[in-house]
Amino acid sequence: MRYLITGAAGMLGRDLQTVLADQSVTALDRAGLDITDPDAVHAAVAGHDVVINCAAYTAVDAAETDEDAAYAVNALGPRNLAAAAAAHGAKLIHISTDYVFAGNATEPYAEDTARAPLNAYGRTKAAGEEFVLGEHPTGGFIVRTAWIYGEHGNNFAATMLRLAGSHPTVSVVTDQVGQPTWTRDLATQLRLLAESDAPAGVYHGTNAGQGSWYDFTQAIFTEAGLDPARVLETDSASFVRPAPRPAYSVLSHAGWTAAGLPIMRDWREALHEAIASGAIHAPEPTA
Numbered sequence: 001m002r003y004l005i006t007g008a009a010g011m012l013g014r015d016l017q018t019v020l021a022d023q024s025v026t027a028l029d030r031a032g033l034d035i036t037d038p039d040a041v042h043a044a045v046a047g048h049d050v051v052i053n054c055a056a057y058t059a060v061d062a063a064e065t066d067e068d069a070a071y072a073v074n075a076l077g078p079r080n081l082a083a084a085a086a087a088h089g090a091k092l093i094h095i096s097t098d099y100v101f102a103g104n105a106t107e108p109y110a111e112d113t114a115r116a117p118l119n120a121y122g123r124t125k126a127a128g129e130e131f132v133l134g135e136h137p138t139g140g141f142i143v144r145t146a147w148i149y150g151e152h153g154n155n156f157a158a159t160m161l162r163l164a165g166s167h168p169t170v171s172v173v174t175d176q177v178g179q180p181t182w183t184r185d186l187a188t189q190l191r192l193l194a195e196s197d198a199p200a201g202v203y204h205g206t207n208a209g210q211g212s213w214y215d216f217t218q219a220i221f222t223e224a225g226l227d228p229a230r231v232l233e234t235d236s237a238s239f240v241r242p243a244p245r246p247a248y249s250v251l252s253h254a255g256w257t258a259a260g261l262p263i264m265r266d267w268r269e270a271l272h273e274a275i276a277s278g279a280i281h282a283p284e285p286t287a
């Protein structure tokens with residue numbers, strides 16, 4: 001199988017390269033392929049069986065005042081990739097987000113729930129999904145993920161461990177619930193999907209279980225050998241940000257089961273391995 005990874009220098013793109021290390025992989029960062037350039041995309045996709053798009057405009061708050069730039073990368077980029085993948089007979093696996101939903105559900109979002117994004121980033125990602133499914137109905141795969149953390153990125157888990165090194169306590173919201181997801185697990189699931197006969201369409205690539213950011217932080221502290229009582233409860237009203245966030249981001253995993261594939265393991269198990277393996281670092285002890 002010949003893979004093309006776009007956005008290969010990002011947090012997920014880096015772990016995907018590790019997981020596909022024994023395969024034939026072309027890994028292109030933004031300098032190697034700008035996905036907003038249709039001709040360059042067409043040329044890059046040629047000769048590959050599977051394209052995995054990890055490129056995105058991911059600055060959620062900045063997108064509120066920069067929606068055109070976000071749309072170019074998150075909507076037109078995937079459209080270019082889907083058109084090229086369809087033309088070259090390749091599968092396209094495109095990464096999307098829980099932010100396509102409003103977060104006002106009370107049970108896990110099914111894959112076919114209508115999109116209702118709350119913010120500009122979510123709107124651009126929703127448009128990207130529609131383009132992929134429209135341009136490449138037989139070989140376009142959307143994998144929605146959420147709350148990802150990994151070795152090669154600025155992410156919530158690393159930030160909490162850094163703060164733990166400099167602050168006696170951290171205050172974290174209890175009123176946003178989701179599925180913390182290790183990029184290594186997601187990359188492994190993407191490979192499974194690429195190698196399977198699963199039908200094109202929408203899948204939810206998050207670790208199983210659910211928890212709030214507060215629960216996640218307590219678990220990070222515990223796994224890193226720090227006192228979880230240093231994590232204090234707060235709510236979203238105390239942390240207002242430019243882009244509204246969904247309160248409930250739990251995604252159903254029924255699509256994997258229907259396609260005969262395993263679901264991803266529980267987020268607490270994944271976090272344990274991520275920290276125990278050193279992929280997510282604890283801070284140096286202070287004297």
Ligand SMILES: NC(=O)c1ccc[n+]([C@@H]2O[C@H](COP(=O)([O-])OP(=O)(O)OC[C@H]3O[C@@H](n4cnc5c(N)ncnc54)[C@H](OP(=O)(O)O)[C@@H]3O)[C@@H](O)[C@H]2O)c1
Nearest residue numbers: 007010011012030034035055056058095097145146147148
């Ligand atoms: N982070 C999360 O919690 C989260 C949650 C839900 C879904 N997701 C989705 O998961 C995917 C991977 O996220 P991530 O956290 O790994 O993102 P990331 O670390 O921000 O990586 C994205 C990469 O895309 C590159 N890029 C930006 N514009 C590009 C363009 N026009 N052409 C080619 N490459 C371009 C970026 O390069 P530069 O750095 O040079 O700009 C960056 O290397 C994205 O689709 C994201 O929307 C993430």
